[in-house]
Amino acid sequence: MREKILTDLVAAMKEKDKEKLAVLRMVKGAMQLEEINKKTELKDDEVLAVLAKQIKTRKESITEFKKGNRDDLVEQTEKEIAILETYMPEQLSEEEVSKIIEEAISKVNASAPSDMGKVMGIITPQLRGKADMSTVSKLVKEKLANL
Secondary structure (H helix, E strand, O other), X not given: OHHHHXXXXXXXXXXXXXXXXXXXXXXHHHHHHHHHHHOOXXXXXXXXXXHHHHHHHXXXXXXXXXXXXXXXXXXXXXXXXXXXXXXXXXXXXXHHHHHHHHHXXXXXXXXXXXXXXXXXXXXXXXXXXXXXXXHHHHHHHHHHHOO
């Protein structure tokens, strides 16, 4: 994954694709920072975590831009998200996520909202990069509240 991003960065330079180049440079910088902090080269799942964090940051920015009526920045940020999402694995549907949550709840015999940590501990490795974790958290809370 890391190599693919770096290869695409070089290709974007050669093609003079300024938007993609800027986004990939930001991702490269974020990956390098993470590698410096961990003192090792990132594995694919760690690269996905960096990408997910970049996407989450941009989605939060869009919310703020909309509050400030900055449609130009919203449009630009949405383009950046689209570029980043090409490197993410295909996202699971809400039904698939719901099924995984239900399996985890039955596996740990969760019976109350206080068991959320146990459930999240099981499903987080399965869903990281494949679903929006804030949505997953919300679904788990709802399911545990309805037990």
